[in-house]
Amino acid sequence: MSRAITPQKKIMWTAFAWAFGLLMFFPILWTFLTSFKTEAVAIADPPVWLFFDWTLENYADVQARSNYPKALMNSIAIAVGSTFLGILIAVPAAWAMAFVPGNRTKDVLLWMLSTKMLPAVGVLYPLVLLAKWLGVMDSRILLIVVLMLINLPIIVWMLYTYFREIPGEILEAARMDGAGLKAEILYVLTPMALPGIASTVLLNIILAWNEAFWTILLTTVDAAPLTAFIASFSAPEGLFYAKLSAASMLAVAPILIMGWFSQKQLVRGLTFGAVK
């Protein structure tokens, strides 16, 4: 029995969903609009919505005052680098836990997840000291390693749940069909695991891209990614809303576009493989 859905109910729910969606999206929309205003219009009270002189001067200013391409390259390097380093470590780990679990596998998984509950600021001081001692402050490699460590529990968990979905009988069938370990991994396991690995990669690139605490605190100039780039526009001499908005738009645009095109995989990734 399906629940009866009357047209009125449908309209109501649709309106509600749109309202909620717009509410969630509003900060980004407002930032987008503000980025085309002059500083004066940006702080006008009452706020101006659409009817102002649209200008690109904020974007030009931002470009002139700072090095957007460099921050962009840093963001890409850090997000992609930390994700792939994480995948490299997590694939064998999740593999072992999914296919040859031990008595304590569940405990290890829960312990890994529990590290996510540790307040990040708690390890800030030792980490900074360590980085200084190693001479890697403000370097891409430091951020790649730190962000990898921070997201590793999530990567392992996601891959573990995906691998668990691969039915063992299919692997046994391959063995019966004459496949050795290499053929089994190459022709059967990998193709079946790839969609899961792909959504894990996608989600973790986004997580690493948006990570602000460590990226802002551990960088100054050389390795500063887009998060630090945005932060640099909230200057001590006062906030320049329009320029800050323009910088923000530049920072979030790449990941927004990527997210838009990979919505389907992302939803699957966020539900940790709970729905098919």
Added chain:
Amino acid sequence: MGNISLNQVTKSFGDVQVIPPLDLEINEGEFVVFVGPSGCGKSTLLRLIAGLEDTTSGAISIDGNDATSLAPAKRGLAMVFQSYALYPHMSVRKNIAFPMKMAGIDETVQNAKIDAAAKALNLTDYLDRKPGQLSGGQRQRVAIGRAIVREPAAFLFDEPLSNLDAALRVGMRLEIMELHEKLQTTMIYVTHDQVEAMTMADKIVVLQAGVIEQVGSPLELYHAPRNKFVAGFIGSPKMNLIEGPEAAKYDATTIGIRPEHLTVSNTEGMWKGIVGVAEHLGSDTFIHVHETGLMDMMTVRITGDIAAKHGDTIYLTPVADQMHRFDADGLRIA
């Protein structure tokens, strides 16, 4: 080829021994069915033969060669799983081709074999589809096709029809039997369904708790069950097992009489009872009889349709030479 012999094979999971020492001979070309209640170790036994589980001790030989520690891939057997276990990312053609690809067989030979198998299994129109686009019956045919092209020493079937609906199950059962007639290859078939066992097998192996209770042809098991367990397990509806003074009259601890070996009368007979439920199948009538004073409920099977309704008094008489007698250990008294 396809002789398989198990010599004192055991299997333990941790401290739990699921298969105590077991001997079994499977001859070339035989259709052998492992049957038993769930958890009796029949699937484990099949997986030991397949090599998917390691034997704890004992030896398995295939065609005279020791295969005890051989990898599944090296045993030359093919298996059909209950869940079909098709490769979801490959087309039907590639699924069937997979074992040949692993064996490094020439592609033109592969294609010829695939086409032949597809034709035999009515899969020709589906060769380019993915398993997800097929029905349950078609998927099971693909799994069988994948097994056939290997030309294995023996086919292993692990409850292959359990996921199919009743009508399809009967059809697939016939297809598998026809396949056996045609190929004359050894087949080992695991099921919990004793009807499948009776109809398909040359030889039935009845298992309980990892122990072989009896090995024999379907009719041997039907006519001369070695013990009470086999008597109760083989045959549908189940044999009536009567204990107590009535059994003592026949110098036995338990007497068994199959529902089809009881005659009924409204006026006289050896045992008196009250009709509980009568199931009218048209060809047969199953009458469940209460208050006989012998057992909770006796079942009678009468050929054809007879009038019997709830609450009727009914008299039952066993066919004398069809009675089975068992001693205190549950073993058959000859």
